[in-house]
Amino acid sequence: MPERIGSRLLGVVGHPVTVALLVAFGLGAVVIALTGGDPLAAFGEMLGGGFTGSGLRNTLSRTIPIVGMALAFSLAFRSGVLNLGGEGQMLMGALFGTMAAIVVPGPGPLVVVVAVLVGAAVGAAWALLPALGQTVFQVPLLITSLLLNYVARATTSYLVRYPFGEPGAAFASTVAVPESNRIPDFQFLGGGISISLFFVLGLVALLAVVYRRSVFGYETAMLGHSGPFARYGGVDVERKTLVVMAFAGAIGGLVGSHLVLGETYRYIDADMIAQTGFAWTGLMVSLLAYNRPVPILFAGLFFAGLQIGGFAMERSTKVSWQLAEVIQALVIVAVVSRLAVTWRRRRRLGEETGPPQPEMEAAHVGEV
């Protein structure tokens, strides 16, 4: 059936994501050429550096927080809740998870479990603040969740400088987490990768099934499609908002705990503030993957590879690694503008905006 393969191929080539990637790399090539570089060599280094050898190992390590934060974002966003507070939830979870790993006595593995659960709980609590603000006081969550990031930054900076800080340290940080209370690595390509990777893979699988197969997944998806429709069908909109925010915050807290217990082993203020970029990369990954877990995994792997490959590219071709970030951003801009074009076209057909148009034969492609 050559036609079917042909049309599937056309579908892949014409897919907004493919188009976005081509546009992004095309524009990136123009930028490199304009600054006197060789685009093909640069891209070769970028892909080689990100997806082979130790580069692949680093990419996999970086996939953990990116995919984690993307899942946290997707969970809320597909339910129509725009949680921009990922970085705050991650920071709060990280600091309290770390403190738990430092102060809780007991056998190592048990302490790790308790510590990441504390991180998850604190992340969830932090996420519930804007959620409660919206459900109880009708303060838009979009704004409050974003602004609470600054509160979280200031709060964690203060705590790690004073009550939780290591006395006499050169920079603001906690003491190191005892070796027994760290998340272990497994060996891969001549180095260690945190076993958190498996938990992220598990979370991808779990959410993929929950989104598609569970009552919760159904009700939250309908809420994301239309609030009034979900409410009319008996979905408790306020409660669902609180629940998805709590879960999103919990995932953020888990990611934060991993970043310390599995990577740096002490909460270093400046370091963690830099890590907040993962929340925003995660947001982009989720957008690119239309909030679907399995595509999120691949998109997250791709973005992680771009970032790691960007460093390799800079080392060998003198093209700045920030180009990787530029390409990331271009991919998103291209995807979003493609969506906007589709939306505008649909709007011109009259099937969108406001109270939607009744009987619009134009759009009835689904009818027979």
Place this chain on the structure above:
Amino acid sequence: MTTELELRGITKRFPGVLACDGIDLTARRGEIHCLVGENGAGKTTLMSILYGLFPPDEGEMLVRGRPVRFNSPLDAIRLGLGMVHQAFKLFPSLTVAENVIFREEPAKLGWIDRKGAVARVRELADAYGLAVDPTAKVEDLPVGVLQRVEILKALYRDASILILDEPTAVLTPQERDRLFDVMRRLRDSGRTILFITHKLAEVMAVADRITVLRNGRAVAELDPAATTPEEISRHMTGRDVEPVRAGPSPSLGDVVLSVDALTVAGVHGLPSVSEVSFDVRSGEIVGIAAVAGNGQTELVEAIAGLREATAGTVTLRGVDITHLDVAARRRAGMCYVPEDRHRVGTAAAASVSENLLMGYQRTDTMKRGAWLRRGAVHTHAHRLREDYAIRVSGIDVAAGTLSGGNLQKVALAREMTHEAPLIIAEQPTRGVDIGAIEFIHTRLVAARDRGAAILLVSAELSEIQSLATRILVMFEGRIVAELDPDVADEAEIGLHMTGGRVAGA
């Protein structure tokens, strides 16, 4: 008479659908030209092409004898076309006057002349008997009033060709007659009116000429003086259609729904529903007749649990449900076909199957523990699609791609299959074609005959008259009359709907 507008061989294809198939249409200056046809017949596509929303694949359009090509509605508006859309295209946060003057703002020294605008809009509203406060914010206005604003917008632009896409759906008979007077006045001043409607009585009342569309083709051009509603309906459907008569209720059973002194807050501190009391018994259809904006929407929402009641009680089968949430009310034995099927009754981006599941997702047939029974969900969707003849290529297709009538069948199929003791049907046939109306009415009567208590809210008096066992008339948030549909005629009901005063007098 001279030809104002001519369409020749207009053809428009969409993936998998031939929406317009070589349609010819000629409208003369100073004529009311009715365009009738079932949903999916191509009316809206044809009007969208005419209004410049998208170009035809084939065919040409002539305005006053000159071939035209519209790249956007702005081109169409420049050549004197005006359209009153079926769905409202208004800015919710602006006032009526601001919406009406948008893009045509009266200016004074470079500033918008707001006073002048309000005065001009009020003048227009008074001249055509459209009761609208120009200074009211659009978001505070109920659906029926929004339609009047849309009509005012077109009138303000003084269009020479006016397209009215089912403008009468939310009007009382008196208001409708007044609109017809407006239309006739516009016609007599030399304008051309393209009037899209499903209602044959309206066609017979105002049309100077009738074009019938079916399956994308213009199948007949008729002279109203030389045709009958039956003939038009035959052209529309390709078969004979009998209006559904409910017939007598088999037997009245127990009280299912009891509403006692129910009061619901409204905007501006006035209650939208004041101390309304009534019962609905098993085996009867109670019709609520009201002009849009007289509290019937709020009353239904308060009964369904979507709006807080400020006083009074709602009892369902002996259980006080006044303060229960929607899910608990549904469990107590209620189903509800809402007025706004696009925003509330369905979710456009969700699949037909997902739309058909809503409200059942927590029943034991559809779930096991936290998980949906996928097989049961699919079987359910396939069965409803078949039972209700929902025309769709598959149950995984997004509901937003369905036409109005088919979408309503999705909402209706889902709600009716609950076999709930209480069915609330709000404007169940608005914007739906004759075939689907017949179908929906048959289903409602069948539900009544099996002993359901039905609360029917409709702006369509003929619907209430033919189906209801009793008619309650609401005006300004109160029930002002209880009438027997076999005794009361349209004029009497209409009189009560407007507060007992003769409209336009």
